[in-house]
Amino acid sequence: MPNRLANESSPYLRQHADNPVDWYPWGEEAFRVARETDRPILLSVGYSTCHWCHVMAHESFEDPEIAALMNEWFVNVKVDREERPDVDSVYMTALQAMTGQGGWPMTIFLTPEGKPFFAGTYFPPVDAHGRPSFRRVLEAVHRAWVNDRAKVIESAEHVAAELQRFAAAPAASRGTAGEDVLARAVDGLRAIFDPEWGGFGSAPKFPSPPTLEFLLVHHARREHAGQPDPGPWFMVRETLRQMATGGIYDQLGGGFARYAVDARWVVPHFEKMLYDNVQLLRLYAAAWQIDRDPLWARVVRETAAYLQRELLAPEGGFYAAQDADSEGIEGKFYVWTLEELRRMLGADADFAAAAFGVSAEGNFFDPHHPELTGRNVLTRRYDPSELAERFGLAPTQVDEKVDELRQRLYRARLERVPPATDEKVLASWNGLAVAAFAEAGRIFGDEGFVEVARRTARFLREAMWTGSQLLHVYKDGRARVAGLLEDYAYVGLGLVSLYQATGELEWLRWARELWHVLLERFRDGTAGGFFETPRDGEALLLRQKPLFDAATPSGNGAAGQLAWWLGRYFGDDEALRVADEVVGLLGADLARAPNGLGALLTVAELLLAPHEELAIIGPREDRRPFERVAAERYRPWLVLAPADEGAGLPLLAGRAAAPAPHGAAAFFCVDFACELPATTPEELARQLRR
Incomplete structure (x- = not known):
């Protein structure tokens, strides 16, 4: 007989609907039952494409004897980390603090008040690999709860207090991140870079898109200033090349797996995530702007084709991921x-x-x-x-x-039998997809890519935006769960890219609406920066302020980038001050852990970048040759404003298209000084080369 999870929309939760475990979804009901029955919570967090989550489910959650112990001694709560990243983030912080490790499946025991007192990840069915069996863990936790309650509560209170102290907001500023900080960050990455196989550190190896983007921006800015440093581009180029030719890249169907278990990028964990693929799509497109390597163009085309073929939902939006397993075996497909x-x-x-x-x-x-x-x-x-x-x-x-x-x-x-697809649509990851397809379309002159970005943005606006707030997840025709910092920041950045690719001001205006929601509901007006959850959201054990990247940019890094772009487009000095404020949360400390702070380092780069604006005004078809010229080189700080007419933005005001036969004109300004209007693409190209 199915349990409560049968009524959930999350594919991951539904995977556990036939377990003999009496699972509850995350919510007040589970905590109420825990209080009333005086039982601790067993919180299990995972996601649908997680191989070891499947293994533990098969070994333990499908075992009637183990399930009987779980049901008798605990209130069991199952969470999809992709549906509730806020819950996952809080308890992952606890897991890392308590054990020094992280990962999924995450297994945490909580008091009925939600305070953790024992934590781990995967537990085998029998003692193995230096890990106790799950049965032994259950028995030990139950004994401690029954026989040593005071110590358990004391431990939980101590952990909760330490987590609160850790999450306490840093001082409003730890200084600036100037050239010396950025240079030290690059040196820190050089020290852990693998010059033979690319990537950072040893196995397992992760793509780390936010880190690679920082290096690209740093390379471009230094080269533009006449102070080239070949190191950052070498690190990016070799990493992209080794990934594209290795097994982490699907050499038949396109698209990247989550990470490689070896240093040579040969053997991956086979799940394919939307967020990895769209971030890498952007990076390979940017790399093509730098050196025109045909490998980059091939990867862009193949990855875009994979995403549209396998993850693009019929109603719009992209699905979250594809599983690692097929027929119960990882990688068999x-x-x-x-x-x-x-x-x-x-x-x-x-x-x-x-x-x-x-x-x-x-x-x-x-x-x-x-x-x-x-x-x-x-x-x-x-x-x-x-x-x-x-x-x-x-x-x-x-x-x-x-x-x-x-x-x-x-x-x-x-x-062959294909892996399953997790068919939920997440606003945050779809924001990354909008940016990727819009930028790839602009760079390669591919209107099909741009239309994918436009269609995805329309879906987000129509299905996941209430007019005053974004919702985080869409499944089975319904959007739910209040949007988080990453939802607003990633979607906002995607809309900026879509505006640059289309000249349709509606997208930039919506990005500004999202920014105002961030300021009102997420910003820490005292210490600076942004919280992960809105001020009127569900009260969790912690209200965190995400500064470090995971596989995706940190919420504050993405929000800082959005602040910079909107500040530049709308002449909004307050937004630019917020971008500087976000960098100041860590300031000089950004150089200490550069492989986890790429998004914030990119904000610091943008704040030091040339002040370049390019308005291209005229009918869309007449603008295209000018837009192709603007896309020839990688200029990640260029404030590009295409438009049919000179209105709607400060840098468009008072400017007009050229008379026939040209039909369009380009206005290029550097550090508040403008060139004469360019009425031919050739003239614009000359201005951009100066």
Whole structure:
């Protein structure tokens, strides 16, 4: 008989609806029952595409004996971290403080007041890997609750007090983040960069898009100032190249997996997240502006195609993710044996094996599924001249041959059982998607990409915006859960990018509306910065102020970037002051942990960037040649204002399109001094090169 989770909209919660565990969703009912029955809360947090969440569910939550203990001794609460990132963030902070580790599934025991006293992640069904069995954990926590209640309560109170102290707002400013701070941040990243395989640190390796974006902006700004430093671009370029040719990138279907378990980016954890793919789409498009490497363009096209094919919802908006598992086995959909290649490709199998790094031994091993031994995650790290000589081809034929075989293998893979898709739509991640498709469309002159961004923004406005607040999640025709800082900041930034790609002022005006909500409901007017949750939101154990990036930009980093853009577009000095204030929350300390502070470091870069504005006025078709010129180079600080007429923004006021035959005119200003109007794209190109 299904439990309470059968009535939830979250795909992750529904995955547990048939467990024998008496699960409650997060809410007052669970805490009321805990108080009335004098039982602690067992809080389990995960997400639908999490491999180890599936493993623990199968091993423990589907076990009737374990479920009976859980039901007798605890009030069991299941949370989808993507649906309730605020709840996840609070208790992940607790987990990290109590154990020094983090990750999912997150398993935390709480008092009926929500205060944590014991925490962990995955627990196996029997003692293994240095971890106690889940049964032993349940028994130990129950004994402590029954026999040593005073110590448990004392521990919970201590943890809660420490968390409150940790979350206390820092001083209003810890100084500025000038050139010396940014240079030290780059040096800090250099120190942990892997020059052979790209990325930062050793295995496991994560893409870290906010860090890579900071390095791109720093590179561009220093080069523009005539003080080039090749290091930042080298770090970005090598990371993007090794990811694009490694197994973390789906060499058949496009798109990136969550992270790689090895230093060479070969073997991933196979879930594909919307947020990773759209952030990387932006980065590869920006990289193409810098050096025109055809690899970057290919990755942009393939990743955009993957996103539209697999994650774009029919009604608009993008779904959250695709699972790592299919048929209960992680990666089964994606891996290949040499024998499979020979069976499917015949005489071309040896060429394909050399091109895609396939061997009889395999490069993928899962100790839980030894039957996958001998399977391979496909890579694309061949030398074209070497393959050409070995197989008697002209070097120019190699890539064509690889692409032909890629398509054949992709079609064969379609016959397999695919991973499940988490079909909830999250406002925050869709904001990142709007930015990615708008910017890729502007850079590559692809109106199809721009239309995807426009359609997604319309969906967010029509389905997830009430007129006064954003809602966080949409599923089954209904939007719910009050929007968080990241929802407003990411959507706002996406709308800025969409305006730049279209000249449609409605998007910039909506971004400003979202900004005003942030100021009113999220800002800390005393110590500066923004809280994760609104002041009138649900009261949790902590009200946090997110400064550090995760896989996505920190809420304060994204809000600071939005403040900078809107300040520049609307001549809003207060918004620019808020951007500076957000950087000042850490100030010089930004250089201490640069791999977790990329979004805030990018705000600091923008505050030091050239003051460049470019208004392009005229009918859309006449503007296009000028807009293509503006998109040729990576200028992440350029305040681009395309418009049909000279109205609606301060930098458009009093300016007009050129008379026929030109139809459009461009007005380029640097540090408050303007060039003569450019009435041809060639003249604009000359002005931008000066």
